[in-house]
Amino acid sequence: MPGLLPRAFYERPTEQVARDLLGKVIVRRTGQPAILRARIVEVEAYLGVADAASHARRGPTPRAAIMFGAAGHAYVYFVYGMHHCLNFVTEPEGVAGAVLIRAAEPVEPAEPVDDGFPPIALQGPGKLCRGLSITLADKGVDVCAPGVLHVIDDGTPRPRLASSARIGVDYSGPRWSRRRLRFFVPDSPAVSGSARFSRASASRCR
């Protein structure tokens, strides 16, 4: 169904929402007349209190409480003193879950304009937020209504997708760090380098 993704889309098992977000388009309004569109090509599922890699593992702390709240809201956090990361909250209210958006491809307008600026880099969760000007100010935004940030299905066919372990969560121990909760479009040049390694062993899903 093309159009704005409704709350029911997010209010499902996190792993399923993660897969289904691949190929969907983030629509970002940044103040000016500027509207940026970006097709999601890499995501990770972060589950509830049992997931040792998830911010929800310690329960509803001030930072992570939003992961326990209503689906379809933006969870933005700040890491390493310099980067923001964008997630969408999943699962019914009271159940924690979120999908981290790791990479996207800029959606070119019908008439590509050469304004002298390089294309916006959206490969990697930190760069994606930089490119879309997403900060902590966007934490809590309802992405189920057209506004500063929402997501649409533009009707393009579901892309071929693959899975791997999540990136940078070794601290959570083998049980959770090795689980294949990262999903990506292997054909996309925007998917980070380690994916090229994963590409060979990546399992095809669906």
Next chain:
DNA sequence: CAGCGGATGTGCT
């Protein structure tokens, strides 16, 4: 309230 380390990215060796 001090200390620690992170769902990252870049640049140099």
Next chain:
DNA sequence: GCACATCCGCTGG
């Protein structure tokens, strides 16, 4: 491949 930038959330005392 590894150091490091740079700040905040969380833990433990």
